Amino acid sequence: MSLTVTPVLAQDAPWPDILIDPSARLHGDADLILPMGCGGAMAFQRVDVPVDVNSPLADRPFRMGQSDATTAFSDYLKPTYLRGAFDDLEAGVSYYYIARYELNEAQYRAVRGDCDAPFKPIEARAKGGLTWFDAVDVSRRYTEWLMVNARDALPAAGDRIGFLRLPTEPEWEYAARGGARADGATFAARRFFADGSLPDYAAFRAPGSGGGGLTVMGGRRAPNPLGLMDIYGNAEELMLEPFRLNAIGRSHGQTGGLVTRGGSADLEDAQIYTAKRSEYPLFSSFSGQALAGEYFGMRLVLTAVVVSEDRYERIRENWAEEADRPSDAEADPLAALAALLEEEVDPRRRDALSGLRLEFRVAREAAAESLFQAAKSTLLSGAAFVETLQDGNLEVQRLTRDSLALRDRLALLQGSQREQMMQTLVLNVDRLTALRDSVDTYLLSYRATLETLASDVEETMREEAYTSLVQDLAQAEQTQLLTMLNRFWADLLVYVETPDMSKGDLLAQAIN
Template sequence: MWIQDRETRGGVISALRDGLIRSLVPLLLIAGSPGPAAAWPKDLSNPAADKGDLILPMPCGGAMAFRKVLIPNQGPLNDYGIVVGGDDADHAYAEHPRPAQIAGSFDQDAKTRYYLIGKYEVNRAQYAALGSQCQPPADDQRLPQNNVTWLEAMAFADRYTQWLLKNAADKLPKDGQQPGFLRLPTEVEWEFAARGGLAVPVAQFRERTFPMEDDMVRYVWFEGTESANGKPQPIGMLKPNPLGLHDILGNVDEMVFEPYRLNRLDRLHGQAGGFVVRGGNYFTPQAEVRTAQRIEVPFYVKGEPRRAETTGFRLVMTAPVESSREKLKSLREGWNKLGSAAIAAEASPGQPQSIDAKALDDPVAELGVISDAAQDANMKNRLRNVQNRLKMTIQERDDQRKLAAKAALRLGAFLCQKMGADGKWVDAAETLLKQREAAFGADDPGVKSRRDQLKGDRAALTENLLYYSETILGAAAIYDGPVLGEQFEVLKTELELKNYQALLGYADTYYRQLMAYRGNPAVRQNAWLNDCKALNKK
């Protein structure tokens, strides 16, 4: 029935409208809200699940897989020295080998720290999960997210970090009370992980690519119909590198944190340019695939932020450096020890040192005292510059000495293993020779042949034992006890992380022999040989 009264009619219409809205609002909210979405299928977030994966949740029921990159921990201001870059002469201006340093953000244990790096390149599903609304899972969402700008990649890391802090803070690793956060990796973080980190032998770390037990086509999406065939491929289809990272080479280029700089032999050039992409992509020829590849890309092209079908990214999780008041205190204490040069002043027993002699204990500190006392501002600054330069020089010397000490300990471990095997071989050959002599007589041609062979083996063992002894004497003369002890702990951590368990015993034996010689400089070649042989029998 039509209501004639306008006011009454308006009230009825208003009531009907309000009632309709009230009835539709819950339905609209349900339709528009992501809600508690069902978990993604494994193929969308971690298609090659493996032991050691760390899975962090995402909106829309999603997830992202990370891997730990372990690094020896020597204290808050001590880092781990590596060499990055490659040997291609045509690309030396960008990729020439240079020293670099890396350190972890989170404690694994007392001797090891780590940072996290994405197991895969960020894919389309993960990128969309932090967008305006959830998307139903689909096969094409396994493709790496490309066509994003550098700023958009960093913004994605920011959105994801904020979501984790609000929804899954208990799942984030912490340094002290500071939780981890996500960003693009630095070049050194990316290259250290791409080469396999401590999961590969030192000799293979500097190779053109990480070690591959199979053909490259099983590990890398590169140019050609036998591989990528001119288009990006879903994440996790190929074998991983030794750290468990998939598609770290090939598929799509990966953006990193720092701007591009040229290479000046042992350092990067001072001019900062565009951003850097690493790893190559599905248009990279197989012959050009290399871990050292670093290419400059402009932030803007034709007035627009640069995007490319061939470029994507993966994330790392790290933490603030000054993560607590206690950490800051230890950093300051460590800084004060850097570059210290304790020069023992000679003094007769029981006689106090003169003021001048005490000053020689630490010339760096003495320079600071002199500069503070200088009245002329120019002279004060010059003395401070000399002090800083001296500290840098001493610290560089100390760092090189530590690396050399660790190399000496590693060599000693290999030599002990070699001597143990050779000594056991010689012992077995002597036993067989005696048995044959008893059976056939000393004049038997076979006996004579074995005797000559044994003579040569003994001579080789004696020569190796002499060289082994020289390494003990040399290391004892060059390196002091604290340096050897510190680097022995670093070496043990490296061997454990590289799964060289068999070599640990030899390293421990060599270190004990070396320290015993330092305490009592007596050459005990036969005892050293027997120690190594005893390990070989286990």
């Protein structure tokens, strides 16, 4: 069925802010506002994905999922890659856009051309009851309307003009975690926030958190690091691609039903987290019709095609360069030289090749030794971080006790003594705040050290470097540092298995 495009009419009354960008007053304006039929609009946030923008094949690796074994068949950790559709050459990032809010009832009406009745604030409620096919149709209708009525409002890159669709799971999860605006600890954690509790961010099945029904997006809750609202709870958001199991760190070969992300207002606290994935059938087994879940909603992504006429040659050439570059497994100069030596009959050339092979062997051994020493140095840094975090935490506890004692004494004093005591308390609180900030900074560096050893150093070399460093410290009688190294090594073994632990869990692991 073809779409009848309805142009923006002069009599279309502008919508109130609650229907477009209700959290702007508290959290700042959306990055992009796209117009919509019936006088409406939709707000979007830009999601930066740092890559080498000069290479069209460059993308950003990150780990989706979590390490919880109870749901590992669905959402266990796995590597994935992402690049935005548009490039910011000055900032050196690619980017795409994702809707700041879930599609609301007013926007659903407008996309379908239902402009006769006035649009009311209550229609800021998330639109539920969609089928996956409805959601795809919304993206089609809205894009076609924009192409005809507001083409210049769509971002473009050369021949590639933006269009709307459902998000892929990597696009959704990267944005839900906070993207490049989240620090390493926040991005890897089970949820995107460390302070506050779930009712501050989501409507879910709990007293005072939505009552189990879809709510009005009025900016009453807090955003994630990217400024996205209701990324947890409320409507569960339909994804573009179908469901696949997690086959121990990769996608399983069998393709299933539709996928929703983010949980819904009908779920409890423990069931809502960033990596949460739910599978449903595309069709109801009872009615035979497309399944329309009560809480099925959507959040659009603004992206573009990958290959265009003005980009074709650059992509093709870049791919050819990458294909011609030998992989680590193929680029073994010693094996290649050994093969040449076997075939060479000229004594002078054999001597030259033998000398070259020796030079390669020396260079390889030097590189391996360099990496080995770097691993030992990183382990040593980790041990130092453990000691610093432990000392910092003890000082935080001491200053906290002192501040509480000063506060209690303050209640008993009057006059100049009270004023002096108040100044002492203020200084103490300032020191406590600065120290907590310092501990947070050290904790980020600590996670980076763990990540480097877990991801960039092979397990065998990691263990050899640890054994060697233990021997070095024992011989030097560095008892305290050796103790810290052993504690760091225990933390590293835990981190290898659960790299998505929260900031609080990581600190607890370091100081215990």
